[in-house]
Amino acid sequence: MVSHTTRIAVIGGGVGGLTAAIALTRIADVQVTLFEQAAELGDVGAGVTVAPNGQRVLEKLDALEPVKRAGAIPDGPGLYMDALGNVVTDAAWEDTAKQYQNVGMYRPDLVDVLAREVAPESVRLGHRLTSVRALDESVRVEFDNGFHDEFDGVIGADGIHSRVRDSLMDVPRPVYSGSIAYRGVIDAALLPKDWPMISQVWMGEGKHFMCYPLQQRRLFNYVGFVPSTRPLKESWSAPGEVSELAAEFGGEKWDLSLRRFIDLIDHTFWWGLYDHEPLSNWSRGRITLLGDSAHTMLPHAGQGVNQAMEDAITLAFFLREADGAHEIAEAFKRYTAIRMQRTAILQNSSRRSGSQFDAQNEFADIKKRDADLHAGRDFRRSVLFDFDAVAAAERALKRYRRI
Ligand SMILES: Cc1cc2nc3c(=O)[nH]c(=O)nc-3n(C[C@H](O)[C@H](O)[C@H](O)COP(=O)(O)OP(=O)(O)OC[C@H]3O[C@@H](n4cnc5c(N)ncnc54)[C@H](O)[C@@H]3O)c2cc1C
Numbered sequence: 001m002v003s004h005t006t007r008i009a010v011i012g013g014g015v016g017g018l019t020a021a022i023a024l025t026r027i028a029d030v031q032v033t034l035f036e037q038a039a040e041l042g043d044v045g046a047g048v049t050v051a052p053n054g055q056r057v058l059e060k061l062d063a064l065e066p067v068k069r070a071g072a073i074p075d076g077p078g079l080y081m082d083a084l085g086n087v088v089t090d091a092a093w094e095d096t097a098k099q100y101q102n103v104g105m106y107r108p109d110l111v112d113v114l115a116r117e118v119a120p121e122s123v124r125l126g127h128r129l130t131s132v133r134a135l136d137e138s139v140r141v142e143f144d145n146g147f148h149d150e151f152d153g154v155i156g157a158d159g160i161h162s163r164v165r166d167s168l169m170d171v172p173r174p175v176y177s178g179s180i181a182y183r184g185v186i187d188a189a190l191l192p193k194d195w196p197m198i199s200q201v202w203m204g205e206g207k208h209f210m211c212y213p214l215q216q217r218r219l220f221n222y223v224g225f226v227p228s229t230r231p232l233k234e235s236w237s238a239p240g241e242v243s244e245l246a247a248e249f250g251g252e253k254w255d256l257s258l259r260r261f262i263d264l265i266d267h268t269f270w271w272g273l274y275d276h277e278p279l280s281n282w283s284r285g286r287i288t289l290l291g292d293s294a295h296t297m298l299p300h301a302g303q304g305v306n307q308a309m310e311d312a313i314t315l316a317f318f319l320r321e322a323d324g325a326h327e328i329a330e331a332f333k334r335y336t337a338i339r340m341q342r343t344a345i346l347q348n349s350s351r352r353s354g355s356q357f358d359a360q361n362e363f364a365d366i367k368k369r370d371a372d373l374h375a376g377r378d379f380r381r382s383v384l385f386d387f388d389a390v391a392a393a394e395r396a397l398k399r400y401r402r403i
Contacts, residue, residue, distance in 0.1 A: 002322045006030040009151040011129045013041050016291025016308030017157030018114035022061050023316035037128035042111025046183045047214050047221025052100035052385040054306035057313045066113045071103035072213040078199030085255030088370050092380040106214045132167045134285045152325040153286040162293030168284045174274040182245040183223040184268045202258050208357040240270030278344035288332040295343035300353035303346050310389040317393040338396045
């Protein structure tokens with residue numbers, strides 16, 4: 001068995017890296033060191049959704065309750081509307097058993113809550129990975145501050161520009177979606193008293209706008225997706241122009257209540273929307289990937305954090321099964337094999353959802369788009385929300401034991 005003397009380095013202290021650190025410690029009982037380039041964890045970002053499939057992972061890790069306390073559970077299903085605010089369909093927001101509802105989380109809060117579950121002495125801030133290299137029976141990591149060390153295994157949870165991924169394969173080219181997002185939060189106290197405490201999406205031609213509550217409803221998250229040929233980087237913190245956002249959704253073609261919401265916005269960030277094609281492998285020897293580094297996806301399925309959580313717990317179960325450090329490479333290989341297909345489907349379906357919301361491509365026919373959106377609600381519930389990553393890992397492990 002791997003044990004608490006088995007040393008694993010997690011590179012990246014985002015949602016994926018932190019969940020991995022918790023899962024590897026609590027389930028695989030290995031010694032984790034988490035390296036993060038920033039001087040502080042999670043000070044940037046707007047809203048993310050922790051969906052039922054992500055919550056099942058957190059519950060298994062005894063970390064769900066603090067997340068729910070820091071987040072906001074909407075009053076009911078979200079709404080997809082046309083640009084004028086006419087309802088097209090309601091959205092899936094809970095699993096079939098009605099046990100878990102989507103929780104809107106301010107990303108800095110989510111990172112903070114998860115970081116509290118990780119032993120502080122295992123976190124190294126201000127460590128930017130510069131090199132990762134496989135040795136005969138270990139992996140050497142080097143950082144820009146001169147620090148270096150060797151570990152039994154290394155997990156790259158270092159996001160879309162992953163340095164760890166670069167050490168494993170040719171760098172996949174980011175694919176630009178053709179859209180940028182204006183995103184941020186507003187103080188919910190500014191909203192009219194009867195503002196619905198649910199997720200709402202207004203869909204116009206080529207663009208859409210989404211909002212939902214965060215932080216026990218004290219904040220409201222918003223994202224406006226608009227087409228752009230501007231060569232924006234996939235930055236999380238580039239300030240944008242509120243007036244440009246307002247102009248994108250201004251005029252009689254857009255719902256008055258949406259325009260009033262946008263009037264309340266006093267700052268915004270913009271973000272070029274990129275993903276990459278599904279990778280053909282995530283692991284080599286004792287090095288593997290997790291979260292955005294393994295499967296960057298567009299945000300339209302709301303699954304970025306949830307897939308990273310599913311990866312993290314799956315990896316922990318496979319690592320726990322390894323019979324000593326010499327089996328880490330096999331554990332990583334098996335983890336990759338069972339995660340790759342699901343995340344590739346979601347990378348593609350996130351693109352597809354973007355086209356639906358923007359009435360593009362095959363969804364330019366609005367009737368077909370609306371019917372598809374309605375049917376997609378059941379897909380989200382059964383395929384996304386009902387998915388139990390632990391049960392899937394246990395099933396896969398059983399199959400492997402028979403080999
Ligand atoms: C700053 C930031 C803000 C975000 N805001 C939003 C948002 O508002 N809405 C949304 O839907 N999604 C947002 N995301 C993305 C979302 O959090 C991810 O899609 C999802 O959580 C999967 O996370 P991840 O842990 O795989 O990657 P990420 O969340 O990207 O985390 C990667 C971590 O690795 C660190 N890192 C990168 N390179 C190195 C290196 N060489 N050495 C050490 N550490 C490194 C990064 O600083 C980061 O903390 C944001 C991501 C980041 C990094």
